[in-house]
Amino acid sequence: MTQFDSALNQLRERLLSGFYSPGVALTAADLAESLGMSRTPVREALRTLASEGLVEMEMNRGARVTVWDDEKLAVVFDIRSLLEGLACRRAAERAEAHDLDELDALAQRILAKGEPGPDRDEDAVQSLNSEFHNGILRIADSPMLETAMHGVVHAAVLARTRGSYTDEEQRRSSLHHLEIVAALRSGDANWAESVMHSHLAQGRIAALRARNESEAAG
Amino acid sequence: MTQFDSALNQLRERLLSGFYSPGVALTAADLAESLGMSRTPVREALRTLASEGLVEMEMNRGARVTVWDDEKLAVVFDIRSLLEGLACRRAAERAEAHDLDELDALAQRILAKGEPGPDRDEDAVQSLNSEFHNGILRIADSPMLETAMHGVVHAAVLARTRGSYTDEEQRRSSLHHLEIVAALRSGDANWAESVMHSHLAQGRIAALRARNESEAAG
DNA sequence: CATGAACTAATTGGATGCAATTAGTTCATC
DNA sequence: GATGAACTAATTGCATCCAATTAGTTCATG
Known part of the structure; x- marks a missing residue:
C-alpha cells in the first residue's frame, strides 16, 4: 500500500x-x-x-x-444501469455456489437492516448495498468492466444520500437484491440484467427526488 | 497546455x-x-x-x-457497444441540422476512402471513423458519458489494427455510419441505438479475428 | 553445470525547493 | 462609494534530490 x-x-x-x-x-x-x-x-x-x-x-x-446537477446524475444512473446490467449478465454465467451464498447472505442482511422499525440501520444498508454491488462486479470477473465502472459507480453512490428511499422503495430495493440472486442462481442472464435495470431505475428516481427535495429545503 | x-x-x-x-x-x-x-x-x-x-x-x-487478451477485448467491445448505444440515443434527441450534415459528410468520406480500389486509404478511414464516433459523443453532450468512455473507447481503437476488415465488412461498416445518420435525422433513438450495436458487434468480430490471425502468423 | 548468496546498478515512490501563475488586499483616483 | 492599478500572499506545476525496493550480475558451492 x-x-x-x-x-x-x-x-x-x-x-x-x-x-x-x-x-x-x-x-x-x-x-x-x-x-x-x-x-x-x-x-x-x-x-x-x-x-x-x-x-x-x-x-x-x-x-x-465536482458539482452534480440533475443532468449529470441522470446520465450516471443510465451508464451505471448499462454496466451493472452487463456485470449481471456475466455473473449469471460465472457465479459459483459459494458466490451465490455470499450474495444471498448480503441480500438477507440488507432486507433485515432496511426493514422499518427499531432495528433499521441506514448506514449498514448503504454499506451492505455497496458490498452487494461490488460482489456482483467481482463475480463478473472483468478488470475492464471494473475500470469502466469506476468513473460512474462511485458518483452514483455519492448521489444516493442517506434516507432518500421511502419505506416502499427500500423494501422493493431489498427484494430486488433477492431477485437478482435468484436470477443468478438460475443462470438466466436476461432475467438478472432486467432486475438490475429495474433496481437502478428506481434508484435513479429516488436520487433525483432526494436532490430536488434537499434543494427546495436548503 | x-x-x-x-x-x-x-x-x-x-x-x-x-x-x-x-x-x-x-x-x-x-x-x-x-x-x-x-x-x-x-x-x-x-x-x-x-x-x-x-x-x-x-x-x-x-x-x-496493458496486454489485451481475447477476454479483455470482448468486454471492451461489449462496454463500448452499451455506452455508444446510449450516446446514439441521446444524440437522436439532441442533434441539430448542422450536426447531422457534419456526420453525413464524414460518413460519405469514410465510404469513399474505404471502397476497394486505388483510392482506398485505411489510415484515413480509421481517422475519419474516430471523428465520426467522437462526433456522436459530442452531440450526446454529456461529460459523464465521455469520462466513462475514455476507459474503453481508446482501447477498442487500439484493438482494431489496420486491415482487419474484409471488403464486405468495410462496406457494411460504412453503410452503418450512413444508417446511423439517417436514424439520428429521424430522431428515432431505438433505431440509432440498434444500428450502433450492430456496428460494434461486427467490429468486435473483426477485431477478435484479426487478433487471432496475427497471433497464428507471428 | 545448476543453484543461490552477495553485491551492484537501475528504478521506483516520495519529499523538498523554486519559478510562474493566480487570488486576495491595499490604496490611489475619479 | 465604485474602479482599478500595484503590491503581497497563496498556490500551482515542475524539477531535483534521496531513501527504499527491485532487477541484474558475479561468484562461491554442491
Missing part, C-alpha cells in the same frame, strides 16, 4: 461521504497535511480522481469537487 | 498507435527524457493512463503496457 493508494482511497471516501462540499477547491498542501504525506502522492491521487469524475481540474487552478 | 497534458496526449497517442509493445515496461525516466520533461508530470500521466486501462501499474514496479 503506497502513499498514493492511501491518498486515493481516503480522498475518494471523503468525496463520496460528502465530507467536502461540491464546488469547493481542494488545496494540495492542505490535503497533504491532513493525510500526513507530501503533495506528490496527493497530486497523483487527484489526477486519478479527476479521471473518475469525482473532482475537476483546471490549468493552474488545481482541483475542485 | 501543461506538461502533464502534453505527456498524457503523447503517451496515449503512442499507446494507441502501437508504438510500445504490449507488456513492455515503461520506465518513467526514459519517457521523461523522450518527452523532454521531468518524471513528475510523466508519473501523473501514467496514473491517468492506468485509470483508463491503457497501462497497468504495480507497486514498486512502475507501469507496463
Whole structure:
C-alpha cells in the first residue's frame, strides 16, 4: 500500500461521504497535511480522481469537487444501469455456489437492516448495498468492466444520500437484491440484467427526488 | 497546455498507435527524457493512463503496457457497444441540422476512402471513423458519458489494427455510419441505438479475428 | 553445470525547493 | 462609494534530490 493508494482511497471516501462540499477547491498542501504525506502522492491521487469524475481540474487552478446537477446524475444512473446490467449478465454465467451464498447472505442482511422499525440501520444498508454491488462486479470477473465502472459507480453512490428511499422503495430495493440472486442462481442472464435495470431505475428516481427535495429545503 | 497534458496526449497517442509493445515496461525516466520533461508530470500521466486501462501499474514496479487478451477485448467491445448505444440515443434527441450534415459528410468520406480500389486509404478511414464516433459523443453532450468512455473507447481503437476488415465488412461498416445518420435525422433513438450495436458487434468480430490471425502468423 | 548468496546498478515512490501563475488586499483616483 | 492599478500572499506545476525496493550480475558451492 503506497502513499498514493492511501491518498486515493481516503480522498475518494471523503468525496463520496460528502465530507467536502461540491464546488469547493481542494488545496494540495492542505490535503497533504491532513493525510500526513507530501503533495506528490496527493497530486497523483487527484489526477486519478479527476479521471473518475469525482473532482475537476483546471490549468493552474488545481482541483475542485465536482458539482452534480440533475443532468449529470441522470446520465450516471443510465451508464451505471448499462454496466451493472452487463456485470449481471456475466455473473449469471460465472457465479459459483459459494458466490451465490455470499450474495444471498448480503441480500438477507440488507432486507433485515432496511426493514422499518427499531432495528433499521441506514448506514449498514448503504454499506451492505455497496458490498452487494461490488460482489456482483467481482463475480463478473472483468478488470475492464471494473475500470469502466469506476468513473460512474462511485458518483452514483455519492448521489444516493442517506434516507432518500421511502419505506416502499427500500423494501422493493431489498427484494430486488433477492431477485437478482435468484436470477443468478438460475443462470438466466436476461432475467438478472432486467432486475438490475429495474433496481437502478428506481434508484435513479429516488436520487433525483432526494436532490430536488434537499434543494427546495436548503 | 501543461506538461502533464502534453505527456498524457503523447503517451496515449503512442499507446494507441502501437508504438510500445504490449507488456513492455515503461520506465518513467526514459519517457521523461523522450518527452523532454521531468518524471513528475510523466508519473501523473501514467496514473491517468492506468485509470483508463491503457497501462497497468504495480507497486514498486512502475507501469507496463496493458496486454489485451481475447477476454479483455470482448468486454471492451461489449462496454463500448452499451455506452455508444446510449450516446446514439441521446444524440437522436439532441442533434441539430448542422450536426447531422457534419456526420453525413464524414460518413460519405469514410465510404469513399474505404471502397476497394486505388483510392482506398485505411489510415484515413480509421481517422475519419474516430471523428465520426467522437462526433456522436459530442452531440450526446454529456461529460459523464465521455469520462466513462475514455476507459474503453481508446482501447477498442487500439484493438482494431489496420486491415482487419474484409471488403464486405468495410462496406457494411460504412453503410452503418450512413444508417446511423439517417436514424439520428429521424430522431428515432431505438433505431440509432440498434444500428450502433450492430456496428460494434461486427467490429468486435473483426477485431477478435484479426487478433487471432496475427497471433497464428507471428 | 545448476543453484543461490552477495553485491551492484537501475528504478521506483516520495519529499523538498523554486519559478510562474493566480487570488486576495491595499490604496490611489475619479 | 465604485474602479482599478500595484503590491503581497497563496498556490500551482515542475524539477531535483534521496531513501527504499527491485532487477541484474558475479561468484562461491554442491
